[in-house]
Amino acid sequence: MNSSVQDDTDLPPESDHAQAFPAKPDSGRSGPIRRRFGLRAHLALVLLTVALLPLLTLYWAERHQIQAEALELTHQTLNLIADVQQRRINLELRRLEHLTRLVSSRTQMRLSLAAYARDGDPKHLELIARSLADAVGSTPDLRGIWIRDPSGRTLTQATRDGTLANAIDMAGLPRQAPAPILFRRFETQKPEIWLNGPLVLNESVIGSVHLLVRMENILALLEDFDNQYPGGETVLLLCSGTPETFAWSARAGVWNPETAASDPLNDLLRNLAQDADPARTSIVPSTATHGSLIYTLRALALDCFRLLVHTSPDKITRSARKHIMLLVYITFSLILLALGAAVILAHVIANPIHAITNGMYRLSQGDYHTRIPEQGWGELSRLTLAFNETAASLQRAIQARLRSERELATLANTDALTGLNNRRRFMELLTQHFDRTRHPANNGALLYLDLDGFKPINDHYGHDAGDAVLRIVAERLRRVVREQDHLGRLGGDEFAVLLDRLEPGFEPESVARRLDETLSQPMTIQGQQLRIGCSLGLVHITPDSTPSRLLKDADAAMYRAKAGKPSRG
Numbered sequence: 001m002n003s004s005v006q007d008d009t010d011l012p013p014e015s016d017h018a019q020a021f022p023a024k025p026d027s028g029r030s031g032p033i034r035r036r037f038g039l040r041a042h043l044a045l046v047l048l049t050v051a052l053l054p055l056l057t058l059y060w061a062e063r064h065q066i067q068a069e070a071l072e073l074t075h076q077t078l079n080l081i082a083d084v085q086q087r088r089i090n091l092e093l094r095r096l097e098h099l100t101r102l103v104s105s106r107t108q109m110r111l112s113l114a115a116y117a118r119d120g121d122p123k124h125l126e127l128i129a130r131s132l133a134d135a136v137g138s139t140p141d142l143r144g145i146w147i148r149d150p151s152g153r154t155l156t157q158a159t160r161d162g163t164l165a166n167a168i169d170m171a172g173l174p175r176q177a178p179a180p181i182l183f184r185r186f187e188t189q190k191p192e193i194w195l196n197g198p199l200v201l202n203e204s205v206i207g208s209v210h211l212l213v214r215m216e217n218i219l220a221l222l223e224d225f226d227n228q229y230p231g232g233e234t235v236l237l238l239c240s241g242t243p244e245t246f247a248w249s250a251r252a253g254v255w256n257p258e259t260a261a262s263d264p265l266n267d268l269l270r271n272l273a274q275d276a277d278p279a280r281t282s283i284v285p286s287t288a289t290h291g292s293l294i295y296t297l298r299a300l301a302l303d304c305f306r307l308l309v310h311t312s313p314d315k316i317t318r319s320a321r322k323h324i325m326l327l328v329y330i331t332f333s334l335i336l337l338a339l340g341a342a343v344i345l346a347h348v349i350a351n352p353i354h355a356i357t358n359g360m361y362r363l364s365q366g367d368y369h370t371r372i373p374e375q376g377w378g379e380l381s382r383l384t385l386a387f388n389e390t391a392a393s394l395q396r397a398i399q400a401r402l403r404s405e406r407e408l409a410t411l412a413n414t415d416a417l418t419g420l421n422n423r424r425r426f427m428e429l430l431t432q433h434f435d436r437t438r439h440p441a442n443n444g445a446l447l448y449l450d451l452d453g454f455k456p457i458n459d460h461y462g463h464d465a466g467d468a469v470l471r472i473v474a475e476r477l478r479r480v481v482r483e484q485d486h487l488g489r490l491g492g493d494e495f496a497v498l499l500d501r502l503e504p505g506f507e508p509e510s511v512a513r514r515l516d517e518t519l520s521q522p523m524t525i526q527g528q529q530l531r532i533g534c535s536l537g538l539v540h541i542t543p544d545s546t547p548s549r550l551l552k553d554a555d556a557a558m559y560r561a562k563a564g565k566p567s568r569g
Helices: 039-104 107-119 121-136 165-172 216-224 264-274 313-364 378-413 423-436 454-461 465-480 506-518 547-563
Strands: 143-148 154-159 182-185 192-201 205-214 233-239 245-251 253-255 285-291 293-299 307-312 444-452 486-491 494-500 523-525 528-529 533-540
Touching: 039 192, 039 205, 039 216, 039 233, 039 285, 039 293, 039 307, 039 313, 107 121, 107 192, 107 205, 121 154, 154 216, 216 233, 233 533, 245 264, 264 293, 264 307, 307 313, 378 423, 423 454, 423 486, 423 494, 423 506, 423 547, 444 506, 444 547, 454 465, 454 528, 465 486, 465 494, 465 506, 465 523, 506 533, 533 547
Parallel strands: none
Antiparallel strands: 143 154, 143 205, 182 192, 192 205, 233 245, 233 307, 245 253, 285 293, 293 307, 444 494, 444 533, 486 494, 523 528
16 A cells, blocks of 8 residues: 655665666766776876986996996006006017126127227137127027127128028118117018127227117017907007017018008007107107007107007997996896886776776765775875765765655655545546556546535534544554555545556445445544544546546545435534
């Protein structure tokens, strides 16, 4: 039986009252708000960018520092090697110079040379030759010794290993007094050096001595630093006293840079040869660059000799490559770590915001029971807590408003005394019945009843007793009618019953009889047994009926029934 509006209960999880806050059109979307490139991606990108900028700056700074340190180490190494080589080669050259003075200081040889100059006796030359042979035999790196008179004519010599006796003439030694102590000769890939010294007796120059010496000891010194990391090759730049200039290294032997193929080293040697100054006895230790070479230059005790130690920047790159690769690995690992941290941090920050966004969307769709778990930390946790508190407050406000609406609807549609539909609501239900039912057969019936003997009870026992009678009547009516039927109090002691959807075999007259019998039963009011009756008017609903016409016909039928009864009060 539908006699009043629904009870005051809490909202169900999927409330039918979502229209209280109608949702905005969603442009075809359903469910959570769709995101293409949302907050999480933006946060991850920003955080990764913030992390990458210092990482890349640090990488380039460290890379530059590693390369600068490698270059500085190379400069220091080149200078160190050049200093060591300069000292060692100068020691060897001074040893050869001392050998020349040692040979020229033999007294017997000088006396014999002076005697030969006076008398021309060949025996004196034989004595000189034996003395020279002893010197050659005792000195492994000597290939030969020659003695000349002051005019430059060769007087005698001592040689070994097939050295030509006329080698000194072939060398083209200058005729003037041998001012240079050392003179160079290059006819093979194993350079030889001429050591020239005067023969002096009684402060007079009586001739000159010339030693041809192998440079194997110097070659061994060059081999000590031949393309060794991190220093490069050691090269001697040799000027022969002629327009020709020679270079010598342990790897390439002797070559003429002027006629050799152009490359960074030969170009550098040609530039240095043009700048060679015999009077220049020292060079400030420093490193410089020429094309793709890094080099340092030293002066030697031998006139017109330069010591060059060079390397290629490629060696610097190779020496720094391991450190740079380690830096690359570390930087790449830090970038991966920053990426992971950015994704995790963006996830942690964005998840509560996405949850709140989806919660707001569900709230806008009328799901006032929605709650989100507390996520994140600090302000994010407080934000989710504030959302849940707001949602709970909104739910309570909506429930209170709905309860108020139901109460207002109850007041507007229900008779306050009996709880039945009032006249206005009953007419609405009757009108709805006509709108809903389009087929006339078994469409229902309307009962109109008026209480008999009610006015004397109301006058004799008071309005409270009359109100109690009306409430009991309403309760008895509810027990008689079906669930789908509608009851209404039309005013005073007049009631109406709308019998809805009459099934086959159902007779409205039987309902009228049961109502009459039920209402005729005695009722106890204020300790008194009271009886009332009722007058019923029954009208079947027909296709041509209208709500107002039907109610008028039922009321007329009720009055006809009441007129046929004896008066009770």
